[in-house]
Amino acid sequence: MATALGGLSLKGKPGNDDELLSAMKRIRGIQLRVATRAGVDPSLVSRVINGKRKSAETMAALRAELKLIRDALNEAIAEE
Numbered sequence: 001m002a003t004a005l006g007g008l009s010l011k012g013k014p015g016n017d018d019e020l021l022s023a024m025k026r027i028r029g030i031q032l033r034v035a036t037r038a039g040v041d042p043s044l045v046s047r048v049i050n051g052k053r054k055s056a057e058t059m060a061a062l063r064a065e066l067k068l069i070r071d072a073l074n075e076a077i078a079e080e
Contacts, residue, residue, distance in 0.1 A: 017059065021048075021049050021050075021051065021062075023066065024049045024062055024066070025049055025050075027069065030045075030062075030065060031045040031046050031049065033065060034058070034061045034062055034065050037061055037064070037065070038057060038058060038061035040055075040057075040058060040061075044058060045058055045061075045062070048062070049062070
């Protein structure tokens with residue numbers, strides 16, 4: 001049985017951008033991690049997450065971070 005994170009299945013592919021952004025708002029520290037990896041200011045990441053800005057590069061970094069989180073959670077679930 002797949003566990004959900006902000007309405008997203010951990011076993012499946014991430015949903016649409018609205019679902020992705022909703023989940024990202026709930027994950028503590030994600031803005032700084034994504035900003036550091038993407039080489040952008042955390043405020044840009046925050047504005048993208050909150051729908052005030054659009055940035056394909058930032059969305060790609062958010063998707064990559066969600067994949068890392070999902071993979072780690074799936075691994076932890078598999079070890080139970």
